[in-house]
Amino acid sequence: MLLRDPDFKYGLKKGIPIALGYVPVAFTFGILAVSGGIPPSVAVLISMTNLTSAGQFAGTKLIIAGAPLFEIALTTFVINIRYLLMSFALSQKLVPNTSMLKRALISFGITDETFALAALEKDDISFSYMVGLICLPYWGWALGTALGAVVFSVLPGLVQNAMGIALYAMFIALIVPGGKKSRAVLAVVAIAVTISSLFTWAPGLKQVSAGWTTIIATLAACLAGAILFPREEV
């Protein structure tokens, strides 16, 4: 039984902080969607079927702006291409005999945060672990959206602004401990940050969309890492 599986329970526990961190971010999403004229029920539907931050924020903004369906799909896809890399990385970490159906199921729950926690586990990861890990963040994301959609008009703008930083703060919490322990990780992070800064500010380069920037910076930084600091034991 899944519920008695220690891997499931362990995953569930690891998912708690992600779930709680998702609430304010999803809350902001709920506000964005409903203030743009999307019904609260549809805002929650978006969160429960997309389960992603950047992609659904961008897609929803385009829906509100009345963009053509093709543009909405393409923009969302480009932002989500980074998941190819994450999904590939997890394919190497999943217990090898996991069935294709199980793989297809848990891949729905790959987000930046669940990916990072799963990828940073010391040992191989199982289907039960992934289900546990995904479970609470999924409901945190849905619940946060519902709350934001319902109370969007009551909350002062200052609190809304402050919540914008929550996702990035979680990213920092995931990166820094690894950077403290390994100079190689620190170097990879520095390269990634430098490249994404160039693509944000340098003339000519800043035309590149945020989705592509993440992909280019990730590929280049990991390539440099693998060449300069190949791992002894991987």
Added chain:
Amino acid sequence: MYRILAAVLLMAIVTYIPRAVPMTFFRKRLTSRFIRSFLYYVPYAALAAMTFPAILYSTGDLASALIGMGVALVLAFYEKGLLIVALGAIAAVFLSQIFL
């Protein structure tokens, strides 16, 4: 309304595909030290690239974003965990927007 639901469905599909395809269909373990090193660095590189400089524009003004980022870095350095780091950064941004 129909257009919105169609857009939501399309978004869900183009979000699911890149997540599912590699993990579902690529089942072989790669042994190359190069590729395994590359993949080891992916979480750090991807999260770092997504965080900076986007974090600077996440709060509506640069000063509060810098303060929030500073607080997040310090809390993360002392390994306070995801939630404390996130709440600490939100509180720092909120307070700095009130007082600055």
